[in-house]
Amino acid sequence: MTRRPAYLHTITALLCLTAACSRGQAPAGEQQKPASAPAPAAPATMPPGPKLFVTNEAGGDLTVIDIGTAKAVATIPLGKRPRGIRASPDGATVYVALSGSPIGGPGVDESKLPPPDKSADGIGVVSVKDLKLVRTIRGGSDPEQVALSPDGKTLWVTNEDVGEATALDSSDGHVLGSFKAGAEPEGVNLRPDGKVVYVTSEGDNTVTVIDAVKMKVLKTLDVGARPRSTAFLPDGSRAYVPSENGSSMTVIDAQRHRVLKTIPLPGQVVRPMGTAVSPDGKFLFATTGRGKKVIILDTKTNQQVGEVEVGERPWGIAVSPDGATLFTANGTSNDVSFVDVASRTGVMPGAESNVGCAMSRGRKLGVSAFATFSASTR
Numbered sequence: 001m002t003r004r005p006a007y008l009h010t011i012t013a014l015l016c017l018t019a020a021c022s023r024g025q026a027p028a029g030e031q032q033k034p035a036s037a038p039a040p041a042a043p044a045t046m047p048p049g050p051k052l053f054v055t056n057e058a059g060g061d062l063t064v065i066d067i068g069t070a071k072a073v074a075t076i077p078l079g080k081r082p083r084g085i086r087a088s089p090d091g092a093t094v095y096v097a098l099s100g101s102p103i104g105g106p107g108v109d110e111s112k113l114p115p116p117d118k119s120a121d122g123i124g125v126v127s128v129k130d131l132k133l134v135r136t137i138r139g140g141s142d143p144e145q146v147a148l149s150p151d152g153k154t155l156w157v158t159n160e161d162v163g164e165a166t167a168l169d170s171s172d173g174h175v176l177g178s179f180k181a182g183a184e185p186e187g188v189n190l191r192p193d194g195k196v197v198y199v200t201s202e203g204d205n206t207v208t209v210i211d212a213v214k215m216k217v218l219k220t221l222d223v224g225a226r227p228r229s230t231a232f233l234p235d236g237s238r239a240y241v242p243s244e245n246g247s248s249m250t251v252i253d254a255q256r257h258r259v260l261k262t263i264p265l266p267g268q269v270v271r272p273m274g275t276a277v278s279p280d281g282k283f284l285f286a287t288t289g290r291g292k293k294v295i296i297l298d299t300k301t302n303q304q305v306g307e308v309e310v311g312e313r314p315w316g317i318a319v320s321p322d323g324a325t326l327f328t329a330n331g332t333s334n335d336v337s338f339v340d341v342a343s344r345t346g347v348m349p350g351a352e353s354n355v356g357c358a359m360s361r362g363r364k365l366g367v368s369a370f371a372t373f374s375a376s377t378r
């Protein structure tokens with residue numbers, strides 16, 4: 001198994017936006033910007049409006065960013081290596097994948113790493129109202145990412161070191177099913193109707209298709225090299241899977257589960273990782289890692305129609321419920337970018353627009369991210 005360095009992992013958004021990311025060491029040859037001062041504990045009176053929740057993989061906590069001011073307003077201790085994150089449908093709870101496996105990656109001698117701390121593996125359950133970790137449920141070995149059924153009753157977790165995906169009852173954590181999902185499974189997502197789960201395997205370059213109702217594997221699809229995530233159209237007709245090492249996007253018929261085409265992505269440094277679809281289904285957005293950009297594809301023509309420069313090594317991505325704003329988690333620049341979708345420029349709330357995006361600087365944020373939205377009154 002290849003242990004990667006820690007980066008921004010997941011952006012999940014509540015109407016109070018919930019975004020999660022993770023971070024830590026930069027890959028060999030990449031220089032991180034120094035992090036700013038630690039985020040404060042939760043204030044007595046939290047500013048109203050949407051919030052972004054960002055997992056800090058190396059720091060073991062969750063940073064809460066106020067969207068209106070683009071400032072970190074709270075930090076929530078979680079446990080070891082918080083990575084993937086999702087919000088419950090009612091916006092009351094955030095689930096975070098926690099792992100006791102040591103952080104490795106390029107330039108790290110893995111023979112000198114400590115053994116995994118399996119007692120630290122689990123799914124952290126965070127109360128959005130109270131801004132605190134309320135419990136941790138078992139999530140299988142080395143949880144990487146997490147997804148949630150539309151009714152909020154079932155958690156789906158990728159277990160990276162054992163090559164599995166696990167379905168859990170979100171109320172008490174008991175295992176509903178466990179499935180082989182290829183080497184180093186990472187991305188996990190449900191079709192909007194909640195009936196099918198797609199799990200990407202970085203090591204085998206596949207997508208495992210799981211029937212979420214009958215709890216059985218339907219088939220395995222070959223996709224591009226190092227698939228990181230999956231984004232479904234709102235009507236569930238198609239899925240898009242990025243190939244980080246293939247600089248391409250695989251389009252899948254999400255009803256018949258067959259590959260329709262592979263879209264080559266132009267540019268010299270295009271390593272697609274995180275993906276998100278606009279609420280109306282017209283556009284697919286993808287972060288490009290070392291390419292420092294978000295690319296935009298028209299889902300009707302499957303052609304690239306735009307790009308926006310953001311921070312250093314963007315991974316995680318989220319779209320606001322109205323489709324007006326993108327958020328990216330930028331690993332090696334330790335920040336989050338705000339992007340105005342209509343003008344395709346970076347914006348700072350309450351300030352002039354500027355290409356390159358406004359950043360909400362907090363504690364060391366990570367690089368990879370995945371997204372989900374829900375409502376919250378916080």
